[in-house]
Amino acid sequence: MANRLFIFDTTLRDGEQVPGCQLNSTEKIEVAKALETLGVDVIEAGFPISSPGDFQSVVAISKAVTWPTICALTRAVEKDIDAAAQALQYARRKRIHTGIGTSDYHIRYKFNSTREEILERAVACVKYAKRYVEDVEFYAEDAGRTDNEYLARVVEAVIHAGATVVNIPDTTGYCLPDEYGAKIRYLMEHVTCIDKAILSTHCHNDLGMATANTIQGVLNGARQVEVTINGIGERAGNTSLEEVAMIFKSHRETEIETNINSQNIYGISRMVSSLMHMPIQPNKAIVGRNAFAHSSGIHQDGVLKHRESYEIIDPKDVGIDDNAILLTARSGRAALKHRLQLLDVNLEQDELEKVYEDFLKLADNKRDINDDDVLMLVGKDRTTTQRIKLEYLQVSSGIGLKPVASICLSIAGVKLEAAASGNGPVDAAIKAVESLTQRTVTIQEFLIQALNKGRDDIGKVHIQVEYDGNIYYGFAAHTDIIAASVKAYIDAINKIPYN
C-alpha cells in the first residue's frame, strides 16, 4: 500500500540515551509491550555492542514481543553487526540498523577519511549485515547536512548492496522543513533503484522543527518515520510519535495511514514519562496536561455548544477521558452548569446565578476549582458520603526522630486504628492508611501547592494513583500539609470501585 506509513519507534534506543532516563530490562519489556499494543511497526530495542545491559535488553524484548520487527543499532563495524545479530536471535522479525556519517563534517573530522572510502564502508556494512538478516536498514548519519548529490550516490549503492530501508537522519536538527522535504524528493527522483527500498525520516528537534521536518519528509516520499514517545531523546529530543500519528489521522486529505491505535497514546505517554522520570511539559501537543484544557469563558462556551469550534481532536481519540473544561475565575455560567450536570446536579436559572456568584468569589482565591469545591458550593460535600473517612491523624516527626503516624479511619461506618513508621511523616501516614484499607496502589503523581502566600497558607495536594490498570485522582486542601496529603490519598482510593 503506497500510502501506508511505517512507524519505527526508537524510544528504547535514541530516547533512552538521555541522561537519567535509563530503564532496566523489566521496564524496557513493559514499554516494548505497550508499543506493540499501540501498533508500532518497528521497535528499535537497543545498541547491543554498547553494553551487556543493552545486549540483554534486545534479547529480552525479542522474546517478549510478537508482531513488531525488532531492530538493533550498529556502527559500520563488523563486531557491532555480529553482536546485533546475536542479540536478535530470538526475534520473530528482525532488522539490523547499520550506518555511517556521510556529511563532510563527519567524513573529515570524525573519520579523517574521504567520500569514496565512506561509500565503500557503507556498502561493506550492509553486505555484512545481509549475511545475518534479510531486513537491513542503513543510516546516513548527518544526512541533513550531507550534500544531496553525494547522498544519492550512497543511497543508490546501499540499496544495490541489499538495504531494505534507508534512513536519512537530520542528526543535528538543522534542516528547515522545505529543505528536508526537498532532500527526500531529490533522493526519490535521483536514485534509480529507489523502488527497491523505503526511505525513512529520523529528525531531531534542536530547532523545534523535528515534527515539521518529518511531515515534509513523508509528503515528499518517505514511508517510514523514526519517532519516540513524548519526543524523548538526546538534547531537544526526537520527533514525537503522538504528533505524527495524530497529524496524519487529522489530515485525511494526505491519505497517509498508520497502524497506530490512537486511544493507547495517552497511556503509553504517561508510562514512559513516569518510568523515565521525564515530566511532560504541560503545553506539549497531544499529551500535555493542558493540551485539551479550555480555561477561557469564550472557548468553554464554544466547546460546550459544539466541540469542533475549538478542538481539532477529540481527547477520547488519544485516550483522554478527563473533563477538559477547567473551572477558573475566567469560566462562564455555561462551564459551571456543565460541570454541575456531570456531577448530577441540575439547577434552575436563578439558583445557578446565586451559585455562580459564590463560585466567582471562590475562584478569585483558588486557581482552579475541582469537583469537591463545586459540590460544596451547592451544599453537597461529597466527603460526607465517602466510604473511607479520616477520623483523626497524629504524626510525630523531626530531626533525629523516626516519623511515626497514628491514624483512625472510619471504613463503611466501622472505626479502625493503626500506626506505622516511614521515611517521612507523609509516608508513615499513608502506610498506616494502607494497613487499614488493604489496597496497595501506586502513587504516580503527588503535587503539593500553596494556595496563596504566607506561613498560615492552605496547602493543596493533588494525587494520582494507579490501581488495577486504572488511574484515580484525589484532592484535598488543609493548613496542615500532612493532613492534606492523607486526605487527598483517601479521596483517590475512595474512587476505586468497591466490591
Ligand code: KIV
Ligand atoms: O540521529 C542519528 O543520526 C541517529 C542514527 C544513529 C540513526 O540516531
Ligand code: ZN
Ligand atoms: Zn538520532
